[in-house]
Amino acid sequence: MGISRREFLKRGALMTGALGMLSNVELYGLEKRPPGWKGRERVDEIPSICEICFWRCGILGNVDRRGRLLKIDGNPAHPLSQGRLCARGNAGHKLLYDPDRLKYPLMRAGERGEGKFKRVSWEEALDFMAEKLSEIKFQHGPEAVGFFPHGIHARFFSHLMKAYGTPNSVEPAFAQCRGPRDVGYKLTFGNSVGSPEPLDFKKTKLMVFIGTHVGENVFTGQVLQFAEALERGAKLIVVDPRFSMAASKADWWLPVKPGTDTALLLAWINVLISENLYDRDYVRKLTIGFDQLKKHVRNFTPEWASEITEIPAEKIRETARMMGKLKPAVGVHPGRHVTWYGTDSQRARAMAILTALLGSYGRPGGIYLSSSIPAPKFPSAAYPKRPPRADGAGSLYPLGSTGLGVTNGLVDATLNEDPYPIKSWIVYGQNVIQSIPCPEKTKRAIEKLDFMAVIDVLPTEQTMYADLVLPEATYLERFDDLLTVKNAHKPFAALRQPVVNPLFESKPGWWIAKELAKRLKLQDYFQWETPEEYLEHRLSGLGVSLEKMEADGIAEYDRGTPYYDFSKPIKFKTPSGKIELYSEKLKKLGFDPMPVYEAVEEPPKGYFRLLYGRSPLHSFARTQNNEILNAYMPENTVWLNALIAKELNLQDGEYVTLENQAGVISNRVRLQVTHGIRGDCVFMVHGFGQRSPFLEKAYHKGASDTYLMSRVNVDPISGGTGMRVNFVRLVKDGVPLMISGAVEIYQPAENGTQPAKKQPVKRAAQPVEAGDEEEGC
């Protein structure tokens, strides 16, 4: 017996194979790639812009041959985000493929709030809406329609509503967000701040954040510039009652007592002036009111501020001196959401004045200048003359924006039928219940309406109150108006174009607006046939074809230097033509011409001030139903000071409910016990505790900060709703937890800790100013 050659070779091969396997070497020809790399199926990369939040970073939609979206990447051509994209943008495909999204037009089939609907055709839905709008116009006038838009996609609708003739367009961007900031800076410099905040991160030597929490508040472009500035050695001062992500990277963290930031700002101004650390040349050449300011702040010493803010006086001096040393390359971040206490326009004034004293406005490392971009409007019939506004912008709130409106003012007007009845709300891309404080009031106002239409992508709580719900296509499925970004070293235009075809029966906003226009006999306002035609015209100012835009996604505009040229005369759009440290305009309106510290009511013992903010995993109340983002963070937590928790015998991770000063009780919410927050406040991420059962993943997860905001302090100058004036105590198993010395029941303070309230001016009907082209979010 022997071994045949064949047998030998066979056995040899087997043994070699076995040895090879045992040796963990890569064998020739075996499949190396794990299944699932999207890159292999990718056939097309379509540039567009995100809309998970309003920063609209550039994206590339990767689609396969069937037109399915595989993955969203950042678009490297986008000057701000530079090809990068945050967690929410990266999870955008889960909005597109969210099983709970709105799919068909729906008409209410039960009581308001019941959430019973019947599906109707677009034809029927649009006919119904046009009929209602015509009816209301005939019986009550076009001003009886309140319009709640949001986003660049809303422009088609805003245009339609102006053509229809209502003046009452209101966006939360002003009165629930940055309004007071823009008012304060506009009074000082003649320009509001705009978007994004034009802080010159690239050249700054010192960043100063008042409450700004970049890193949890994630706008890709800003996080990038912030991180690069830190890498280059820029220093950072963070003023925040909470040890935020930004605070963890700060050279100075000032855990300011909530409500007292203005005192700190005034003390900084005091040090800069008294120690001659301000930019004397700049101040002399470009500002007025310095002598009044110097006199005004002479008693606002660090010692004075220290008692109020609970920040040591040496720290106040140290940080002021550092600003003085590193000026003008000091970037005082103007903030974004600033509607905190109802004293916010004046706090913004203090920040603007500080910026001016440092000579950093229009200088490298400070605040650079914005520049508009030529993007001509499509020719259209002229708007009819619109009746006076009902929301108080320009009247009750003298510096309230007549472009963006005062949302809460319109809610009040609807509820009180003052100055006239509002019979209809058209809500386009806003979440009126989650974004406007005092949601119960909003719901009572809705009861006054004859007709409420909601045009949206997701069935949020407000859809349960609507008479008509129209499913808009998501940002990944549609063209929108051109995005123009003024605040960039090189301002640019960006295109939103469809990455995939609209799913179900969802339609883009431009189509809905055009179809409604036809039925309302307003076709003259929509003289373009296709969005491509419209966009081609908008792009003509930049000399870029739509075809090129569709390929690149971005077109930059070279506007020269973003800083002031001091060899030329510089004029500011203020009454005096100079930077106004002292504001005569404010004085004439009956307000303090220079900011003073106005104390806010403090929470009584046992109660904590409710603070709120952002998480990098969620955007407002939009993303809580997103499969990926929900898996990462299904609920919010409430941050509680560790020493307080110890006293109350509470553990990290336990569930409690929160009860506010009016007895409003929240959902149960998980505790995050930490040393990283002061003992007089608690903090929650906004947007949870959602009540729409149609959003299955988000339903009742976490607690709603909005519902706990049953009162606001309205800033009399701008109309902005100060929301950080609600106090909560912790309730466990139905029993309120008492700190030693705590009050039993909340009583509003009587002894003058309230800010002096101005008497509201009777709503005088004011004509709508022409050219209110303020940009929303």
Added chain:
Amino acid sequence: MPRYAMVIDLRKCVGCDACTVACRTEWDVPLGHSRTWVNHTGVEGQFPDLISSPFVAQCNHCDSPSCIPPCPTGATFQLDNGIVKVDPKLCIGCGFCVEACPYDARYINPVTKKVDKCDFCEDRLEKGLQPACVVTCTANAKFFGDLEDKNSVVYQKVFGEGAWRMENENAAIGPNVYYLGKEKQLELVRQKFGPRKPRFATPAKFWSTILRPFIFFAVGATFIGQAIAFFNQVRKGEDPFND
């Protein structure tokens, strides 16, 4: 031959999870598992002297991976460029490697039942692209490149800036994901997220220390013995074609 490595700058990182979501989407990583993940130390210290840090980790493609020896089928191996890979065709999902990794960088995909982990986006590298997590990082805090290339950013950060390896008394196997951070920050993340001891289940230990070497020896010996017998046949003139 390149030697791939990554450097993560925790001074820039804000723990935003952009990288983990991009990775998950790029590679179909099921929810509940990760190829890369973000942790937070939480706030430490006494008010107001506080410290906290994000921490991002993934497979470290170590110099001496502890995950390779226990693999019974040879499904996991290391390339010359340092990338440690898993071949799903050979993987039997036994999980020995998952236990052996001190960084818990591997997971068993509940759908495919195979082991998966970061592979430095090898497919993207071949197309001249950077790893997906690096490209999307909102803070530009992740850097990737070749440690053999003196001009690469990772070389500069490792050898120029002294980027730090996440090692401790449990495991010092030469991870090739390095970190930059403030001193106290690195101390804190090492304390909270440092590697554990690699775990070798008895079958795995038995396999890698006794059974595999034995089989190697036995197969090798049989092979040689058979070859000798065959050539003896030929030498003795017996007809090799006579089956």
